[in-house]
Amino acid sequence: MKVLLINPEYPDTYWSFRHALPFEGKRSAFPPLGLLTVSALLPSSWERRLIDLNVQSLKSSAIEWADMVFVTAMLVQKASLREVVGRCKALGKRVVLGGPYVTTTVEGLPDADHIFLGEAETTLPQFVEDLARGEARRTYQAAERPPLSATPLAHFQLANMKHYSAMSVQYSRGCPFSCEFCDIIEIYGRVPRTKSNQQMLAEFDALLKLGWRGTVFIVDDNFIGNKKNVRQLLPELAAWQKSHGYPFSLLTESSVNLADDEPLLNSMRDAGFRRVFLGIETPVEESLKEAQKSQNRGNLLESVEKIQSYGMEVMAGFIVGFDNDPEDIFERQIDFIRQSAIPLAMVGLLNALPDTQLWRRLEREGRLLGEASGNNTECTFNFQTRMDPAILIQGYETIMRTIYSPREYYQRALDSMRRTAQQFSEPQHYKLISSLTSFTRVMVKLGVLDGERREFWRFLTQTLLKHRNKLAESLRLAAMGYHFRKLSDAYGEN
Ligand code: B12
Ligand code: SF4
Numbered sequence: 001m002k003v004l005l006i007n008p009e010y011p012d013t014y015w016s017f018r019h020a021l022p023f024e025g026k027r028s029a030f031p032p033l034g035l036l037t038v039s040a041l042l043p044s045s046w047e048r049r050l051i052d053l054n055v056q057s058l059k060s061s062a063i064e065w066a067d068m069v070f071v072t073a074m075l076v077q078k079a080s081l082r083e084v085v086g087r088c089k090a091l092g093k094r095v096v097l098g099g100p101y102v103t104t105t106v107e108g109l110p111d112a113d114h115i116f117l118g119e120a121e122t123t124l125p126q127f128v129e130d131l132a133r134g135e136a137r138r139t140y141q142a143a144e145r146p147p148l149s150a151t152p153l154a155h156f157q158l159a160n161m162k163h164y165s166a167m168s169v170q171y172s173r174g175c176p177f178s179c180e181f182c183d184i185i186e187i188y189g190r191v192p193r194t195k196s197n198q199q200m201l202a203e204f205d206a207l208l209k210l211g212w213r214g215t216v217f218i219v220d221d222n223f224i225g226n227k228k229n230v231r232q233l234l235p236e237l238a239a240w241q242k243s244h245g246y247p248f249s250l251l252t253e254s255s256v257n258l259a260d261d262e263p264l265l266n267s268m269r270d271a272g273f274r275r276v277f278l279g280i281e282t283p284v285e286e287s288l289k290e291a292q293k294s295q296n297r298g299n300l301l302e303s304v305e306k307i308q309s310y311g312m313e314v315m316a317g318f319i320v321g322f323d324n325d326p327e328d329i330f331e332r333q334i335d336f337i338r339q340s341a342i343p344l345a346m347v348g349l350l351n352a353l354p355d356t357q358l359w360r361r362l363e364r365e366g367r368l369l370g371e372a373s374g375n376n377t378e379c380t381f382n383f384q385t386r387m388d389p390a391i392l393i394q395g396y397e398t399i400m401r402t403i404y405s406p407r408e409y410y411q412r413a414l415d416s417m418r419r420t421a422q423q424f425s426e427p428q429h430y431k432l433i434s435s436l437t438s439f440t441r442v443m444v445k446l447g448v449l450d451g452e453r454r455e456f457w458r459f460l461t462q463t464l465l466k467h468r469n470k471l472a473e474s475l476r477l478a479a480m481g482y483h484f485r486k487l488s489d490a491y492g493e494n
Pocket of ligand 2: 183185222
C-alpha cells in the first residue's frame with residue numbers, strides 16, 4: 001500500500017509567520033504533527049510520503065503514485081482541503097480525512113471515502129483491519145478518548161526539517177478549564193491526558209538523532225493542565241537537556257495560573273523553556289467572567305511579569321467582541337499589551353467555533369450567522385455582536401496598527417528582553433553560513449530597504465547597549481515584528 005499524507009495550505013494569517021520565515025530561509029513554522037502521528041499508526045510495511053503544501057507543491061505525479069491519500073485540516077485550511085480532495089478524487093484515489101476541521105464541522109464535508117472524527121489512535125488500526133477484510137466504513141469515531149500511551153513516536157523523519165523553523169512534540173491533550181469559546185475541551189476533553197516521561201524523552205532523542213537543534217514547540221493547549229504529571233516530567237527534561245548541552249529551546253502554551261506556581265516556573269526554566277503562550281484574552285473582568293475564564297484572576301500584568309522574570313518571553317492571545325466589552329475596550333487592550341511587554345500579541349475577534357459552549361449559547365439566543373472562517377484575525381464575525389460590528393472592526397484595526405507600529409513594537413521587544421534577562425544565556429546553535437545569511441537578510445531588509453529603518457537601528461543600538469547576549473533573539477523579534485506589521489498594514493488598505 002502506498003500512502004500520501006497531505007497537509008493543505010494555510011492562508012496568510014498571523015500564525016503563518018509568512019513574512020518572517022524568509023529571513024531564516026524557512027518555508028513554514030511547524031511540521032504537521034497530526035499527520036506524522038497518523039503515519040506512525042499505519043502498518044510499517046506500507047510506503048508513505050508527506051506533502052506539506054506550506055513547503056512544497058502538490059504534483060499530480062505524487063497523487064498518481066499513491067493508492068490512498070490521507071488529508072488533515074484545521075477549519076482555516078478548508079479551501080485548500082477542498083481543492084486537494086477534488087484533485088485526488090478526480091485521479092480516482094481513495095481519500096481519508098481527519099483532524100480538527102472534520103471533527104468539529106457542521107457544514108457539508110468534502111466528498112471523501114473515509115472520515116475520522118476525533119483522535120485516531122484506536123480507530124486507525126481498526127480501519128486497517130477493516131480495509132484488509134474489504135469492510136472499511138465511511139465514518140470512524142472512537143467511543144472513548146484514547147490514553148496517550150497509545151500514541152506512537154511520531155514519524156519526524158517524514159518532514160524535511162530544513163524547511164521548518166521549529167519542530168513539534170505533544171505531551172498532553174485536553175484542558176481542565178471551561179472557557180466558553182474554546183473548542184479544545186470539546187475535541188480533547190477536560191481531563192488532561194499526558195504521555196509518560198519515557199515517551200517524551202524518546203521523542204526528544206528522536207529529534208536529536210535526526211539532527212534537530214533549536215526550537216521545539218510542545219504543542220499542548222495547556223502544558224500545565226495536569227500539574228501532577230508535569231511536575232514529574234520537568235526534572236527529567238532538565239536532566240536530558242543538561243546531559244545533551246541544551247540542544248532545544250522550548251516553547252509551549254499555558255494557562256495564566258502558571259504565574260501562581262513558583263516551583264513549576266523554576267522547573268520550566270531549568271528544563272529550557274524560553275517562550276510561553278498565554279490565553280490572556282482581555283483585561284476586562286466582566287468579559288473574562290462572561291468567557292468563564294476564572295483562572296485569569298488577580299492582577300494579570302503582575303502574572304505576566306512574574307513569568308517573564310523566569311526567563312520566558314510571554315506571547316499571548318487577546319480577544320475583542322465579548323458581549324461585556326466596554327466602549328473603551330480598544331484603548332484598554334492597547335494599554336495592557338504595552339504595559340505587559342508582550343511583543344507577540346495575537347489579537348483576534350471573537351468567533352464562535354462549531355460545537356462550543358459559545359456556539360450553543362448564541363444558537364439558543366438566535367444570534368448565530370453561520371460557520372466561522374477559522375481565522376479570527378480576519379475582520380468578520382459569525383454572530384450578531386452586542387457592539388456595532390463596524391465599530392468593533394474599526395477598533396480592532398486600530399489595535400493592530402498601533403501595537404505593530406515599529407516604535408511600539410520595538411519598545412515592547414526591548415522591555416521583554418529586559419524582563420527576561422536570565423542568569424545564564426541560552427546556548428545558540430549557530431550554523432555559520434545560515435546564521436550569517438539570516439543576519440544579512442535582516443540587515444538589508446530592515447536596516448536598508450525598509451521605510452521604518454530608523455526605528456530598527458534605534459532598536460538594534462539599544463539591544464547592543466543593554467542586551468548584547470540577546471542579539472540573535474533581537475533579530476528574531478525584529479523579523480517577527482516585520483511579519484505582524486505587514487499584516488496589520490493590510491488592514492489600513494481595506
Ligand atoms: C500546533 C498547533 C498549531 C501550529 C502548527 C499547526 C501544524 N502545522 O500542525 C500553528 C501555531 C501554526 C497553528 C496555527 C493555527 N491554529 Co492551531 N493548533 C495547534 C495545536 C495546539 C496542536 C496541533 C497538533 O500538532 N496536535 C497534535 C496532533 C498529534 O494532534 P491532531 O492534529 O489532533 O491529530 C490527531 C487527530 O486529530 C487525528 N488526525 C489528524 N489529522 C488526521 C488526518 C487523518 C487522515 C486521520 C485519519 C486522522 C487525523 O489523528 C491524530 C492522532 O490522534 C492544536 C490544538 C490541538 N490540541 O491539537 C491547535 C488547533 C489545531 N489550531 C487551531 C487554530 C484555530 C489555529 C489558527 C487558525 C489560530 C489563529 N486564530 O490564527 C492558526 C491557523 C494556521 C495558520 N497558519 O494560519 C484550532 C483548530 C480549530 C478547528 N476546529 O479547526 C486548534 C484545535 C486549537 C484551538 N482550539 O484553537 N496551530
Ligand atoms: S485555558 Fe485555553 S485550552 Fe483551556 S479551556 Fe480555556 S481556552 Fe481552552
